[in-house]
Amino acid sequence: MNLDAVYQELTGKPQGKIALLVMDGVGDIAVKENNYLTPLEAAKTPNLDALAKDSAQGRMIPVAPGITPGSGPGHLGLFGYDPLEFEVGRGVIEALGLGIELKAGDVAARANFCTLDENGIVTDRRAGRIPTETCEKLCAMLSAKIKKIGDVEVIIQPGKEHRFVVVLRGKGMEGPLTDADPQKVGFPIPQVEPRDAKSAKAKKTAKVIKEFYKLALPIIAKEKPANGFLMRGIAHQPDIPLFEQRYNLKPACIAVYPMYKGLAQLVGMTKIEGPQTIAEQFATYKKLYDEYDFFFIHFKYTDKYGEDGNYAAKVKAIEDFDAALPILMEKRPDVIVVTGDHSTPTPMKGHSWHPQPVLIHSQFSGSDKLDRFTDTGANLGSLGVFPAKDLIRYIQANAGMLEKFGA
């Protein structure tokens, strides 16, 4: 029997409120240079410590052993969707990151301006990393002249430096396509083609993109150094089962950065706009307490300072998070989960495959008798090392909403 179907059948009503608190990239590794203390271990976290006493802990594999996830797969896993089954294209992720409200069926591409020589050969794949203002100007030029291609709406949104995103909105479109990017200099821009030659929708999409190139290249042909552009990760927004229907939980997303709002929106969570700090996010939760069952609260700075390799700042970010926690606790959620979407170890200055620690607290979580919530401590927890996609089922169980299986 299909496991998702079994869960669906067992799923009843939640017996309380659930808060999923994601410290992005919180997981880390203990290394000599940091005195063998991970940021969670070095941080002073009296409020998390108090929670840990009555919690179950474990560690989660974000995607599969050894695989380092991007933010997309990392969050899909946390939301209970196997990242290997529900793949989200790079273009879709970038579009979400720029705050574009994607609709089902939209095809999104990651693009960047480049430099072409007189024969159309790519001589600089990033056009010398033009300033963001130049990128905005070029995107405005393109947007002004290309609004539609046939029945397909074209949305062009500038990003940082040479980067931008193109979204194609119309009927009967789908990806993935091959890249319009030679990957190295000295070659012309290749034509896009459907990855699945049998897909009529992908064929239409490829035709639209070829037409887009025909219209767009002349518009910027006289610009220097950005007189061309490359497109990659061309795919449609996948059809993902809605969170609310899948888990019988009404979800709200309280995030600050567009990327995470976008990922939550992909599974149908309601995006809450407004709060800018973790304290404000927790206050927003309190305000909306009666309106939703499930609150996904995203904290960015643990990842940011992990990426920077800034150990002290990552420690401080965790302490900031901890210091704000009492605001949440004023209207104590019945199920509290604290974890990351992956690890971002400061010694690695980037995401990694290391299983991130997770803490589940509820009336029924039991206690693993751990004094703190840390990477090494979580190794000793009752949850063991498990795939992140299973977390949602532990959450449902702790919310008293999964019936007994069999007699």
Place this chain on the structure above:
Amino acid sequence: MNLDAVYQELTGKPQGKIALLVMDGVGDIAVKENNYLTPLEAAKTPNLDALAKDSAQGRMIPVAPGITPGSGPGHLGLFGYDPLEFEVGRGVIEALGLGIELKAGDVAARANFCTLDENGIVTDRRAGRIPTETCEKLCAMLSAKIKKIGDVEVIIQPGKEHRFVVVLRGKGMEGPLTDADPQKVGFPIPQVEPRDAKSAKAKKTAKVIKEFYKLALPIIAKEKPANGFLMRGIAHQPDIPLFEQRYNLKPACIAVYPMYKGLAQLVGMTKIEGPQTIAEQFATYKKLYDEYDFFFIHFKYTDKYGEDGNYAAKVKAIEDFDAALPILMEKRPDVIVVTGDHSTPTPMKGHSWHPQPVLIHSQFSGSDKLDRFTDTGANLGSLGVFPAKDLIRYIQANAGMLEKFGA
């Protein structure tokens, strides 16, 4: 999406050298008679201890829960091949163990001399465990008279006591076949049949083996007590994806015993001949440092003394291994893995299903803050208890050769 395909797509170039150090059967169980100390726990291992400080640890399930693996499945798992998907026939394993250089398509059978009565009924399945010299003499008699059957070359190689191996080398052959072995005395030798009745290749193979019996039995009919023989595990060498292509790592096998060289050769590793002791094996690694990416170094004696039930000797074997380790460390591999292919607990005098401990050390392994590498200690590690076939992916991740998945 197929997980192997995902890994393949993420695989880049290794950022350094990898050493997989296999202490065969090193895993053990803590029992009262040994003062609750496993051999790893009782052994003095200053060099492994030093490594453990900066390592991740865990335990590995060789095949599946409760399953005791032979050396074949044990090593296939370590090499990243699911032993349930890539089955290697017992005949193939035995042939490899005897040092026969199998070619793709070769069919190998495990055989042993037996005693038949005047009606062809098996009265002793092992012919009273005849001495090895008698076995060698009988094999020589068979080899002298049977070199080919039709277009199929016949290779007969004696083993220990009553055991030998028959390899059939020709076109259009395959296994598996049913056994020519009644499994108990009082019955005649059954005819072999294809396990897949639709396979023309297996039919041809069955015909060749029936013909082999017709030719061979008369040759030894007057011998005593070995006047017959049984054949089991009749199968062809399976087509296994090459290690180098699968993981983008150029592998060398530095083993002493033919069986392990053979298993490494099955997946396309280069066998290095010469070294006889673990110190010599480590010295060989140093000599070949520039020529390969991945070094599989096999140490037999932990398993041997486990099989003998000799606790003190197994402890000593671990200490010998540890004492030689500094030779390896003179040209420190970037990724060092220490583990076994399975457990061979001395109280059981044989292989077992108990998950073997594993240690992974690299710049990015992080530290699990364990002072030693032991069975019980590994329970506390960040890797948890996981299938052995996943080890290679952690190795690739630690070698910095797996790209990020998704954005």
